[in-house]
Amino acid sequence: MIKIGVIGTSAITKESMLSALSTKLYKLQVVYSRKLESAQRFGEQFGVTEYETDLECFVNREDIDLVYIASPNASHFSQVCTALKARKHVVVEKPAFVTAKQWDTALQLAKENNTYLFEAIRTAYEPNFNIVTKTIKNFEKIDGAILNFCQFSSRIEDVYHGIEHNIFSKEHAGGAIMDLGVYLLHAALSWFGEPTDIDYDAQLLWTGVDGQGVIRLTYPTFSVYGHISKQVQSYVASEIYTKEMTLSIQSIDRITDITLINKKTNEKQILSVPAHPDRMIAEWQAFFDILQGKDQEFYQERLQIGRKVTEITEQLRRQVGILFKEDDEERG
Amino acid sequence: MIKIGVIGTSAITKESMLSALSTKLYKLQVVYSRKLESAQRFGEQFGVTEYETDLECFVNREDIDLVYIASPNASHFSQVCTALKARKHVVVEKPAFVTAKQWDTALQLAKENNTYLFEAIRTAYEPNFNIVTKTIKNFEKIDGAILNFCQFSSRIEDVYHGIEHNIFSKEHAGGAIMDLGVYLLHAALSWFGEPTDIDYDAQLLWTGVDGQGVIRLTYPTFSVYGHISKQVQSYVASEIYTKEMTLSIQSIDRITDITLINKKTNEKQILSVPAHPDRMIAEWQAFFDILQGKDQEFYQERLQIGRKVTEITEQLRRQVGILFKEDDEERG
Numbered sequence: 001m002i003k004i005g006v007i008g009t010s011a012i013t014k015e016s017m018l019s020a021l022s023t024k025l026y027k028l029q030v031v032y033s034r035k036l037e038s039a040q041r042f043g044e045q046f047g048v049t050e051y052e053t054d055l056e057c058f059v060n061r062e063d064i065d066l067v068y069i070a071s072p073n074a075s076h077f078s079q080v081c082t083a084l085k086a087r088k089h090v091v092v093e094k095p096a097f098v099t100a101k102q103w104d105t106a107l108q109l110a111k112e113n114n115t116y117l118f119e120a121i122r123t124a125y126e127p128n129f130n131i132v133t134k135t136i137k138n139f140e141k142i143d144g145a146i147l148n149f150c151q152f153s154s155r156i157e158d159v160y161h162g163i164e165h166n167i168f169s170k171e172h173a174g175g176a177i178m179d180l181g182v183y184l185l186h187a188a189l190s191w192f193g194e195p196t197d198i199d200y201d202a203q204l205l206w207t208g209v210d211g212q213g214v215i216r217l218t219y220p221t222f223s224v225y226g227h228i229s230k231q232v233q234s235y236v237a238s239e240i241y242t243k244e245m246t247l248s249i250q251s252i253d254r255i256t257d258i259t260l261i262n263k264k265t266n267e268k269q270i271l272s273v274p275a276h277p278d279r280m281i282a283e284w285q286a287f288f289d290i291l292q293g294k295d296q297e298f299y300q301e302r303l304q305i306g307r308k309v310t311e312i313t314e315q316l317r318r319q320v321g322i323l324f325k326e327d328d329e330e331r332g
Numbered sequence: 333m334i335k336i337g338v339i340g341t342s343a344i345t346k347e348s349m350l351s352a353l354s355t356k357l358y359k360l361q362v363v364y365s366r367k368l369e370s371a372q373r374f375g376e377q378f379g380v381t382e383y384e385t386d387l388e389c390f391v392n393r394e395d396i397d398l399v400y401i402a403s404p405n406a407s408h409f410s411q412v413c414t415a416l417k418a419r420k421h422v423v424v425e426k427p428a429f430v431t432a433k434q435w436d437t438a439l440q441l442a443k444e445n446n447t448y449l450f451e452a453i454r455t456a457y458e459p460n461f462n463i464v465t466k467t468i469k470n471f472e473k474i475d476g477a478i479l480n481f482c483q484f485s486s487r488i489e490d491v492y493h494g495i496e497h498n499i500f501s502k503e504h505a506g507g508a509i510m511d512l513g514v515y516l517l518h519a520a521l522s523w524f525g526e527p528t529d530i531d532y533d534a535q536l537l538w539t540g541v542d543g544q545g546v547i548r549l550t551y552p553t554f555s556v557y558g559h560i561s562k563q564v565q566s567y568v569a570s571e572i573y574t575k576e577m578t579l580s581i582q583s584i585d586r587i588t589d590i591t592l593i594n595k596k597t598n599e600k601q602i603l604s605v606p607a608h609p610d611r612m613i614a615e616w617q618a619f620f621d622i623l624q625g626k627d628q629e630f631y632q633e634r635l636q637i638g639r640k641v642t643e644i645t646e647q648l649r650r651q652v653g654i655l656f657k658e659d660d661e662e663r664g
């Protein structure tokens with residue numbers, strides 16, 4: 001049983017803890033929040049009675065093995081480092097970091113302290129994601145792809161009315177590419193490898209971050225277009241094209257249907273397995289296996305892709321002038 | 333009864349003549365081909381016994397009112413001019429012309445000779461196309477669109493094996509943007525108006541024309557992405573986005589389904605009418621009405637959009653280095 005301490009008391013923290021606990025592999029031990037009330041309110045839902053409001057005390061507790069971090073994006077880095085230095089394993093919500101340099105620092109700390117660091121990019125751990133990866137590996141030649149992750153956020157309406165939420169705030173490293181782009185880029189890099197060229201046609205909000213945009217990933221013989229939006233809602237599948245086939249994927253957010261269509265015969269082959277009703281259970285099972293010493297190659301691969309995704313989002317943000325304080329610090 | 337003379341004896345000519353004749357408004361009178369045999373073989377299917385192999389003799393016949401032209405793209409211009417000078421109305425298959433300058437010359441000739449000139453862009457005449465146009469006019473603000481017209485052509489396989497077909501030949505002004513792009517651009521200009529900026533991310537074939545690509549149309553407050561391909565097959569709908577709604581259109585090639593989806597309630601409203609089984613009948617009915625003096629504003633609008641589409645394809649081709657002999661002639 002792995003004992004978890006959590007940072008963050010939001011809806012995503014609750015969902016993730018419900019998933020982790022349902023595996024019977026984890027125990028929620030301690031809740032950290034700067035405000036005791038928030039920690040208590042969150043903890044009570046899980047029957048947890050241990051709270052901390054001091055981060056150093058929290059990460060140094062002997063009764064936790066792993067720290068789960070679901071704070072605003074811009075807070076991840078310092079909290080991850082603090083936890084790793086206290087020799088705790090870390091699961092940090094996506095996007096784990098704002099810059100590749102933060103990744104390098106955190107990976108170095110994990111190595112020095114002999115701890116595991118996981119980015120909770122839930123989609124990449126689900127069985128259907130891996131089915132797509134394997135299917136594509138067998139394609140002789142890819143002719144292109146259109147990936148679509150346009151998911152309307154009701155909070156955008158507040159932005160339209162002049163109210164700034166964390167997820168659309170520059171201060172908290174928000175915006176479409178940070179929130180949705182990372183899923184799409186994790187998929188693209190897992191499926192197609194590293195692109196030779198990248199660019200981003202972004203639409204910026206008054207808050208200074210992107211509400212939506214189109215990411216183009218260029219590969220030697222094809223292009224991948226990624227449509228992302230927190231402003232509009234798309235209902236269509238993503239598609240990957242070959243000379244013979246169209247691989248239809250519904251959807252990047254959560255792959256429930258994978259259909260391989262022969263474009264000449266229109267014959268359809270369903271490749272997907274039923275998706276688990278709990279969308280976060282696969283990652284928690286995978287983290288446990290890795291913590292037990294299994295699947296170390298897969299672990300390293302996810303870290304490398306995670307770091308590369310951040311490097312790419314960083315470059316794309318710079319292209320369109322979305323600079324966070326972390327970028328300034330590094331340049332300064 | 334309007335008496336037609338046809339140029340071109342291909343499958344598209346046959347389909348179009350079957351549609352025209354089924355309206356009972358037209359009669360197929362004469363078939364022109366450089367080879368008498370081809371003209372006869374085509375004419376026999378319609379019980380036509382008048383053939384011509386000399387273009388001047390053909391267009392000057394007293395027993396035809398209208399010339400329908402479905403020859404390779406690069407042949408349209410001179411044939412259109414020849415027919416207009418002989419004071420015949422002209423219906424020319426899309427893309428009518430290769431350059432905007434050709435449009436200007438042809439429009440001037442039509443004016444001087446008091447004749448009508450129609451581009452047979454069948455999609456734009458169908459009732460569902462107009463339903464989309466009207467629906468969009470009522471949108472307060474558009475947040476973007478992804479239009480998709482990726483239609484695999486079996487002839488691309490010959491190109492892969494080193495064989496050049498007219499539709500993929502530079503000599504005949506072929507390629508994806510000339511063949512499919514014009515449909516997509518007609519739709520975009522009819523629905524969103526003229527863009528402020530355009531660009532084309534094209535993939536060129538060894539024949540020197542584009543097998544597929546992505547057209548970006550920039551408008552002051554949104555972007556329209558148009559995915560076109562003759563190499564791969566897409567199965568997804570096109571989508572137009574607003575703050576409140578997603579308008580789903582299946583498909584640009586032939587609009588059979590238009591669904592307006594409220595992105596908050598997921599409530600769906602079907603706006604399409606049943607599409608006529610004959611996809612070319614609407615244009616032939618429209619041409620007849622216009623020839624009778626009706627819908628003159630609509631006629632002028634289609635000509636203006638047709639010319640603008642050609643101007644845009646010309647600019648996009650130049651961006652990616654697809655230059656036809658017509659371009660060289662004009663520059664030279």
